[in-house]
């Protein structure tokens with residue numbers, strides 16, 4: 001089975017809320033809420049992937065040393081195995097905007113379970129509850 005490496009980040013604001021992005025219609029798992037991020041392109045370091053994805057998806061600038069590793073997801077989907085490191089970031093520059101038409105929501109860790117997420121993400125929630 002194919003191993004898919006995706007890198008994601010929990011952006012945390014000054015109130016301890018976490019940013020979720022809603023997968024747009026037409027994509028797999030449309031409507032579910034996920035952490036910003038994406039697939040690692042050949043030759044990229046995971047931090048570079050996140051820096052690129054955060055600029056493309058949200059219009060913000062993040063430095064590699066503001067990305068702290070938190071945990072990872074390992075989940076079997078129907079046609080691939082997802083391995084997804086999750087970073088935490090509390091510092092960025094620029095104003096967050098959904099540049100790909102995706103809805104965005106700042107969510108308190110205790111409210112994360114109110115937002116349907118991809119199945120790979122559910123085991124990550126306790127780590128976020130501990131963090132904030």
Ligand SMILES: Nc1nc2c([nH]c(=O)n2[C@@H]2O[C@H](COP(=O)(O)OP(=O)(O)OP(=O)(O)O)[C@@H](O)[C@H]2O)c(=O)[nH]1
Nearest residue numbers: 006008027028029034035036037038039082118120121
């Ligand atoms: N960015 C992100 N991707 C996630 C999360 N959880 C999760 O299962 N994934 C999966 O990881 C893959 C990320 O792909 P992507 O974000 O780069 O590309 P994409 O939306 O076009 O995916 P697609 O090829 O399934 O349509 C998707 O299969 C997505 O469903 C998450 O919290 N954040």
